[in-house]
Amino acid sequence: MLLLRCVVNQRKSEQEQRYALLPFMASMSAELQAWWTDAFLPQWEGFSEATLGSGVNHNSWTLQTLAVDPKYHRRGIARALLEPVVQTARREGGLLCVDTTVEENVAIYEKLGFQLAPKGKSNDGEARTVEECRHVFTGLTGAEVSVWILTSRRFE
Template identity: 30%
Template sequence: MPDSLTIRQLVNPTPEELEATAQVAVAAFYGDECTRISLGGDWNLNPAEQRAIINAQQIGGENWVACDGDKIIALAGWYGPGRAFLDSPDQVEAGWNDFAAQMPSRLHDWWMNECLPQYDATVDVALGKGVKKNIWHLQLLATHPDYQKCGIGEALVKHKERLIALAGDCSLMCLESEKLETTKLYQKWGWEVRGEHHFDTLWGEFGLWVQTKVPVA
């Protein structure tokens, strides 16, 4: 882990900061099987997808970044109680519409008619209907490949976890992971698997693991 590592929330970020954050996610998820499937196999769509997620988090949730000096090298996107990914028009307009406009029709149909409904249903079965939106939710965690396996992702997650615990207004956190390797990593950090689902798509297969954790200061 870099000696100069700092963690901060992006508050009123510049367009350049948001783009730098999105590019970390672009690099982090390049080659990832679930991401490839979500793009319909077209890696040219990766920047649009990551911008859609990062920008939506900035509007409806929180973006936390880890920096090596002034360089953004990792990010964690969270939604607090009462908010969720793409739950408002301004989130959708901040990048999702651009991503959707670039999708081939069969990819768009899969997202809207299969992926998102099955994803939400899996979470509702695992946690109870509506529970996810009433607790803190880790939407995205990404570390630039040059800085992976150094404990930076864990530091980012636990930084926010401590703040949630100290606030004392939320007794549970949740997340979803799409790789068994990542799921096991979260388990090492104290997260518990509550449910899972298997996706079989035109572009390949991936899993979904729903996990929760009681926040600890």
């Protein structure tokens, strides 16, 4: 049975950067490192700030991976894996976000209590469609990747 949960506290300390970020960056080719720092990260920062607000991404919890073996779907396992993280984020006052590149996963995360975040922070309170909330990134090879951000709270 596969059960997996990976949550990252975006409040990165120097120690977290030394033990996680630096080895990750070292595993990349020089070309990929340059694209990551010069193209992707600035674009991601702009997208997350337009979607969540200034500085919110760096002061939040982000669900990176949530997986349950398909044989065990619809038994409440994903919710059980997620609940301790939701409680921690509530206790510490942080926002819990999930990013997905798989459109079908949007509905799953919505069932778990997340809500689509519009590409530009909206104050009108209207629900947004999956297409309205989709952001497209262009990778190093020119391939396009769709990304959606969902959050654990409504936008005010």
